[in-house]
Amino acid sequence: MSRFLVGLLLIPAFVFNTSLPVRILQTVLVIGYSLIRKKKFRLGPNLILLAGVTAMNLLSPVGEVLFRIAAFPITRIALEQGLMRALLFIGLVYISRSSISASIPLPGKGGALVARTLYYFERIINFAPPSEEKGVVYTLTHLPGRLDEILFFCSEEGSGQGAGEKHERGRAAASDGFYGSAERFYAIFLLAVFWLGGAYSLFFA
């Protein structure tokens, strides 16, 4: 079973889950999976994203008022929706990082195009601007320039990979399999928890 297949099987159980506690558990576990695969994890940006998306959702109050910050009501449904959305994004990022490699062996021309699309999606997520150009404010005030940078970044990644594509394709296809038994065991554990959690949220929560 390849890493890509594991990622593919994780996504529906993650996206269709409607329970916040289950989603928190799934996100933590998928970050653990990413760490096992020796991918980078930074707490700060994820916390900022979590707080930012949740705060934006709180701007449209829905449901029971839990408490107030000054005169602003913090409502239950808006809070849950915000956390669900932010965790969905964070979790999808780590599922992508863990399961998408430079050349996923999908069959046919269409499969190859889908694989490349997913590859570039993963590259865009990993795009890191120069340190002086970081931050939401800079991005929002320089949107066209930032978009151009992202497209060039993807082009460089794509052409760099295309240079040794034949050699890399074989290597990447081979690397799509699992390395050790620990990773294999964790992936099976992850799939079981994800699907049981998803089923629990659909039928019992």
Place this chain on the structure above:
Amino acid sequence: MQMKAADLSRREQIAILGGLCIFLAVVEFMIPKPVPFMRIGIANIPLLIALSLFRDRDVWVLALLKIAGQGIINGTIFSYIILFSGAGTAASVLVMLLLRRLCGGMISLVGISVMGALAGNGVQIFMATLIIFGDAALLIAPPFLLIGVISGTVIGLFSDAFVARSRWVRAAGRTE
């Protein structure tokens, strides 16, 4: 750097814009909306960029990637909502391609974007009338279409300015 964008095959350029579609669909999903049917449509930006670069067939391929990507991100890929999304995008792309073909340089990306948004929203209202709500769906038509015009204008203005100034679009346009 510009050479790298020009060196890429058309297929790679479609894949890059497809990846961007999925990313923007994620961003759009995280933005809270005051009304459930409101859509900003930022995932349409790559389609508008593609209009200035690709042949009709390539734009359709990108539209398919967008529909599938949005379905996965929003969790609607196995539900009937994907029909709404698919039909809306298909109508929008059809109208945008027809306008490009018929009007050529006489219409800007803003006009194309607004007409595309109206076509997409119109088809979605039609489907809602047909499948779920019946004639009651017509009640949401005015705000739905108004939101489409506003978001289509904003997205069109952004895309128009981007395509005019982007070095990537210039470089990618040199690919045969």
